[in-house]
Every structure is written in structure tokens, then in C-alpha cells.
Amino acid sequence: MAQVLMVDDSSTVRNEVCDFLKSNGLTVTPAIDGKDGLDKLRADPAIRLVISDVNMPNMDGLTMAEKIRGELKNAAVHVIMLTTENSPAMKERGKAAGIKGWIVKPFNGGAVLATLKKLVTA
Template sequence: MAQILVVDDSSTVRTEVGSFLSSNGLSVAYAVDGRDALGKLRADAGIRLVLCDVNMPNLDGLSMAERVRGELGNKTVNIIMLTTENSPAMKERGRAAGIKGWIVKPFNGPAVIGSVRKLVGG
């Protein structure tokens, strides 16, 4: 049972983020795109936080968040976008989908670990 789901189509980003979180005592699962993430969220009720890219094939991060809230009816999982995108329109769409935060890449683990721990409840 994972606490955090890292969703990115870049294996380099998935590995970097996941390794940092794991080295800080957190349990991590991985998904390659939004569609894969939906399946992982259906299968693992223990996921408390999703760190997700926006631009991915098959299903982008914002559409995934909207489906988590609507189709899956999951209002409790925290979702943070980890992306190069920084447009106000995208952020507004994210807020409407219940996104808790927006981190602009590159990932700076030491700067966000405290917030991550709070969002997973530990």
C-alpha cells in the first residue's frame, strides 16, 4: 500500500521524485500517465497524495484530476501538479478540480518534504 503516487511520462522524473520520497521514509507507487494513475488509484485505497505532471500522453494530469474527483468520486486524495506549466488558466482549471498545489519543475525535494508529509498525514 503506497502513500504517494508519482505520475509522469518521464522515467527520469519518476525515478528522481520517487527516490527522494522513498529515502525520506515514504511509500511510493508510480504511474506513466493519467490513465495508468486512475487504475492505480482504483487498486490502492491507501494512496494519500498524487504528484502529477500536466502534459502526458493518453490522459493529461488535469483531466486525470477531474476524473478522480468526478468518475472515481474520490474527494479525499490530495493532488499536486509537478510540471513546467505555469499559466494562470491551467492553475485555475486545477483549482476547480481540487488541486492542492502547483510545483514548477525542477523538483526540489528538500523545499517540499514538510508539505508532502503533512498531506500524507505523517
């Protein structure tokens, strides 16, 4: 059972983040897009944190976050966006969907590790 769900259509980013989190003691499940992420979240109730890109095929990260709160009625899982998108409109949509944070790529794990670990145990 995973603590973190890492959702990104870029295998390079997905693998980098997964490897970093695993090397720092977290269990991680990768997903290739929002649809895959929702399926994996439904299958694993132990997931406490979702880290997701915004722009992905099949289902984007913001839509996935909205479905986590709406369709799945899951208010317990924390959602953080890891993306190149930084527009105020997207951040507002994310805030409305209950997103806890917005990390602009490139991923700097050392700068956010303590926060991510805290969210997993919250």
C-alpha cells in the same frame, strides 16, 4: 500499499521523485500517465497523495485530477501538480479540479518535503 502516487511520463523525473520520497520514508507507486495513475489509484485505497505532471500522453494530469474527483468521487486524496506549465488558465482549471498545489519543475524535494508528508497524513 502506497501513500503517494507519482505520475509522470518522463522516467527520469518519475524515478528522481520516487527515489527522493522513498529515501524520506514514504511509500510510492509510480505511474506513466494519467490513465495508468487512475488505474493504480483505483487499486490502492491507501494512496493519500498524487503528485502529477500535466502534459502526458493518453491522459493529462488535469484530466486525471478531474476524474479523481468526478468518476472516482475521491475527495480524500490530495493532488499536486509537478510541471513546467505555469499558465493562470491551467492553474484555474487545476483549482476547479481540487488541486492542492502547483510545483514548477525542476523538483526541489527538500523545499516541499514537510508539506508533502503533512498531506499524506491529513
